[in-house]
Amino acid sequence: MQDISAIIAGCKKWDRSSQEALYRQFFGYAMAICLRYANNKDEAIEILNDGFLKIFHHIDSYDSSRPFKSWLSKVMANTSIDHLRSRKKIHFTEDITQVYDLGMPDEHAISKLTYEEILGLVQVLxxxxxxxxxxxxxxxxxxxxxxxxxxxxxxxxKSNLFKAKRILKEKIDALTSMNISGSGPIGATQPS
Incomplete structure (x- = not known):
């Protein structure tokens, strides 16, 4: 793995091999961020590529006294939001003044799910x-x-977070109870 400061220095000079090294080194990390916001893998790749273009164009604004991953994470999250906004996919629900915290499903239920299952649940929100x-x-x-x-x-x-948690809790509870009732692996369907 190449030294990140050398890669960034190369990116500031628009060196293609440095840009490729940065892309390869942080692809998985950035993709995980984009997948959390996107509806599917193709959309996440589109967001990821837009995010890396922003990184290459604005690498001079990166403050080297701070962790690069944090800056990259912020760029990818903002690019995801910009993408959703430009596609008019974000429609926020009404404002509510008091929200009760549902909490998250218990850790035992979550531990039964794979990363892909949890990501899939978040993606359908x-x-x-x-x-x-x-x-x-x-x-x-x-x-x-x-x-x-x-x-x-x-x-x-707060309202949107409350509703997201409620939906996730219901879906996780349904998936884990399906598994407990003997249907096999989570997400498996029983024969009809």
Whole structure:
């Protein structure tokens, strides 16, 4: 694995081999971020490529005193949001002033699911719910920050997170109870 500071220095000079090295080194990490926001793998690849183009064009703005992965993560998340916005796929639900925290399904239930199953559940969330869920739960942003990023109110952010958690909890509970009832591996269907 090539030294990241040397790769970044090469990218600043528009060196193609450095750009390719950066792409290869962070492809998996960036793809995982994009998949959380996208509806499918093809859309995630489109977002990923747009994100890397932004990185190459704006690499001079990267602050080398901070971790590169954090900067890349922020670029990929923002590119994902821009992609959804440009496709008008984000429709936020109404603002609610009081949201009760459902919490997440118990860890025992989640431990029965594979990464691909969890990702699949997140991907079927409506785009607005998925975006707020990812920004809050995965990326660690607060509702005030999410509201500013997405141009919505904090209450709308909270409402969308609440609804995303409710849907995920129902789907995880259904999948894990299906597995407990003897249907075999999670996601397997019983013969009709």
């Amino acid at each position: 409506p785009p607005a719910y998925r975006t707020v869920f990812n920004l809050y739960v995965v990326e660690g942003f607060q509702h005030q920050e999410i509201a500013k990023m997405l141009g919505i109110s904090e209450g709308t952010s």
